[in-house]
Amino acid sequence: MLKQSVSPRFKARRTELMKKDSNACFVFFGAEELIRNYSVHFPFRQHSTFHYLTGYDEPGAALVLVNGESHLFVLERDESHEIWDGERYGVDRAAKVFDTDFSHSIRKFNQKLPELLRGAGKVYYLLNDRECIHPADRDQRVLKLIYEAIPFRGKGNLGNLPVLDPTPLLADLRVLKDSEEIELIRKACSVSANAHKHLLKITKPGMLESDLETEFQYFVRKHGLMQLGYNPIVAGGMNATTLHYVRNNEILKEGQMVLVDAGAENELYTADITQTFPVGVTFFQAQKNVYEKVLEVNREIIRLAKPGVSYRTLHDESVKMLTEGLKSLGVVLSGQESFRTYFPHGLGHYLGLDVHDAGIYHEQGKDYVLKPGMVMTNEPGLYFRGNETEYQGIGVRIEDDLLITENGCENLTHELPRTVEEIEALKS
Ligand SMILES: [Mn+2]
The missing domain is CATH 3.90.230.10 (Creatinase/methionine aminopeptidase superfamily)
Structure with missing residues (x-):
């Protein structure tokens, strides 16, 4: 059954995290579906941090936090998939149910991220995430998008944005339970x-x-x-x-x-x-x-x-x-x-x-x-x-x-x- 709404705590956690470094952009990915053997998957479990910040419980998602706003990237509705795997939230419903400022199709991620980095002074993104199936591929993709952000950032901002590990900031938040x-x-x-x-x-x-x-x-x-x-x-x-x-x-x-x-x-x-x-x-x-x-x-x-x-x-x-x-x-x-x-x-x-x-x-x-x-x-x-x-x-x-x-x-x-x-x- 799909969720109708989630606790306001999820939004509050995103706000808290952004407050820890207000000129940063945070990039997170949700868990992917993992093959057990041939066409059989392991039961899906959301990435803990992704759950902590969204409550969103479908695979293949991403979250970008920047300028005090949340952008949730999700799978689109798709009848040919939903007939097998069940109903999806889809783009329009995701922002309402999970109370994010914006939601986008995950297919727009490569196009949107460089734009979203426009005003940011740094990026928090976990390189080499051991919960990612192909971390090297994903890291390369994200680093390329950070490079592609240079023209959006204007002539005063030469070079790539620094990439920092969000782990210590998240540890500070996650260790104290509400x-x-x-x-x-x-x-x-x-x-x-x-x-x-x-x-x-x-x-x-x-x-x-x-x-x-x-x-x-x-x-x-x-x-x-x-x-x-x-x-x-x-x-x-x-x-x-x-x-x-x-x-x-x-x-x-x-x-x-x-x-x-x-x-x-x-x-x-x-x-x-x-x-x-x-x-x-x-x-x-x-x-x-x-x-x-x-x-x-x-x-x-x-x-x-x-x-x-x-x-x-x-x-x-x-x-x-x-x-x-x-x-x-x-x-x-x-x-x-x-x-x-x-x-x-x-x-x-x-x-x-x-x-x-x-x-x-x-x-x-x-x-x-x-x-x-x-x-x-x-x-x-x-x-x-x-x-x-x-x-x-x-x-x-x-x-x-x-x-x-x-x-x-x-x-x-x-x-x-x-x-x-x-x-x-x-x-x-
Ligand atoms: Mn123990």
């Missing part, structure tokens, strides 16, 4: 947390890792969220020590734990949740020991996360606690080993339209501090790949999503049972 974004993330987190809880209840020895993946998908779709934000990890036993295990095709056995890292998208905003729990009813002692160390860190980070504290401070605290935890588990770091042997990833990351969302962590040696409206994951873990201890083959990660508030943080995934007692009670 109230509508927070509600979208809140729902993605709530539905995903309940899907995880569902897995916890139904998992039994003999099930396949893929059964859990299927149940997760089914649960979130039944609750109205159609896509996952990333490929889910369902890792039984030793597989949990492979950080990005996505084969998800082995049998879950009594005595093992299973690590599930999965999150659903709500209007492109994703949750990112990990739980680790026994396949059978109870934790074994060694599993419980590791699990409780990781949980202790996760809970402490929730207490510490607040405005003014940097991500780095939280990460360092988690390293300190996990190192002490290893010691108390009787694991001695020897030779070249550091905590990284057992905790090889960071404490977390920003979360939003992308699972590893836009936002700056540190710049020129300066750590950025948390502010109200930021959303970050809190995912300490311990992984024992080696065979030197009684913990061999155990991998535990506990991941929550935190919204930074005025005084502290809100755990958006609080609905998940986390203590050993709560988990075992739900399983028996």
Whole structure:
């Protein structure tokens, strides 16, 4: 179904971005359709930044922001295509629905861009975008159009306009979520947390890792969220020590734990949740020991996360606690080993339209501090790949999503049972 209108927030974001550099022209492209094989496409998903600035949800579009005005370039209506792929907004409707000052056919892009660059002093355009299918071709085209703008810019303006990377400006905006974004993330987190809880209840020895993946998908779709934000990890036993295990095709056995890292998208905003729990009813002692160390860190980070504290401070605290935890588990770091042997990833990351969302962590040696409206994951873990201890083959990660508030943080995934007692009670 086509949208009738979009939230005024999309326009407000374009205005905010233009305010950051008022004599610039911003050029963005939407996602393209991607072939999976022969005539089959991957499900279409809009480019996150393009969605953030427009809400427009068809492929092959472009957006130009200049002189305080928005120009949206879209596919034209075309009965011969629409009979296959469904109704399009088309040029006239696009400007109304997405509330841009102008809309044009994407076929006019090459002609219009040099004209639009007339009064601009610079261009923000992302070169080498890894989400573009043929970035070199597109870059060459845009650079040529910037060259073609020279005659429009008059005799006083010799040479090409400088091209700058818009990423830092967008990071500044995207990292702070507005109230509508927070509600979208809140729902993605709530539905995903309940899907995880569902897995916890139904998992039994003999099930396949893929059964859990299927149940997760089914649960979130039944609750109205159609896509996952990333490929889910369902890792039984030793597989949990492979950080990005996505084969998800082995049998879950009594005595093992299973690590599930999965999150659903709500209007492109994703949750990112990990739980680790026994396949059978109870934790074994060694599993419980590791699990409780990781949980202790996760809970402490929730207490510490607040405005003014940097991500780095939280990460360092988690390293300190996990190192002490290893010691108390009787694991001695020897030779070249550091905590990284057992905790090889960071404490977390920003979360939003992308699972590893836009936002700056540190710049020129300066750590950025948390502010109200930021959303970050809190995912300490311990992984024992080696065979030197009684913990061999155990991998535990506990991941929550935190919204930074005025005084502290809100755990958006609080609905998940986390203590050993709560988990075992739900399983028996
Ligand atoms: Mn994560």
